[in-house]
Amino acid sequence: MISRLVESELDYALDDLSDILHTCVQNGASVGFVLPFSPDEAREYWRTHVWPSAQSGALDMFAARDAGRIVGTVQLIPATMPNQPHRADVAKLLVHPKAQRKGLGRALMTALEERARQLGRTMLVLDTRSTDPSLILYQSLGFQIAGEIPNYCRNPFENRLEPTTYMFKDLS
Template sequence: MIERLTSSDLDGALDDLAGILHACVHDGASVGFILPFPPEQARAYWLNHVWSGVAGNELDLFVVRNAQHVLGTVQLIPAKMPNQPHRADVAKLLVHPNARHQGLGRALMAALEERAAQLGRNVLVLDTRSSDPSLRLYQSLGFQIAGEIPNYCRNPFDDRLEPTTFMYKNLH
């Protein structure tokens, strides 16, 4: 079940969200963190960077759940600049490694796109490490490659820099 969390939902989802982020980074996801990445750092990310955005209506946080736990998440971050009322960023599409290949990422992205359209945001922008499997997922969802920047991010496991691909999708 996909839902958009409100600030009153956040505390109940914190443990699962921190667990997903921690597991994804340890599985090799390039989402801004590198090893060592203790569970406390994952919790701090949600508390210090996401909660205030949700509470201040600066971002939409979507989750997909089974009966017991949150299994995946994604964020829609509308652009704030006056010349970009039509644009939003997609951030942190994460599905727990044990729950992948079930269509959860696709379902999260469909909910995100529906919300973006409701908000009048018809250009979505994201970036992903060029070697990540998510690149193929985004392309299959209609995202186009805008370009690649070499040496953009550090590999989560090794002290080496890797390229990142920037992508966009027009919803109309």
């Protein structure tokens, strides 16, 4: 089941979201963090970086649930600049490794796209490490490659730089 997380659910969701982020990073997800990465750092990310934006309405969070627990999430961040009222960013698509390969990433992205359309956003933009398997998912969802930046992000396991691919999807 996919739903938008509302402000009253944020504190309740913290443990599950922290576990998802921590576990995904431990398994090699390149979502802005590198090892070592502690459960406390995962909690702090949600509390200090995401909660204020979610509470102010600057982003929408979506959750995939299984047996009452949150096992996946993604964020929709509408652009705020006057010349970009049609655009939004996709951020932090995460599915707990135990829940992967069940269509939850696709379902989260479908819900995100529906919400983007409700908000009048017709252009979605995201970036992903070029070697990440999520690239295949995004392409299967109709995202197109805009370009690649070499040496953009650090590998989560090793002290080496990797390229990032920028992608977009026109929803109009």
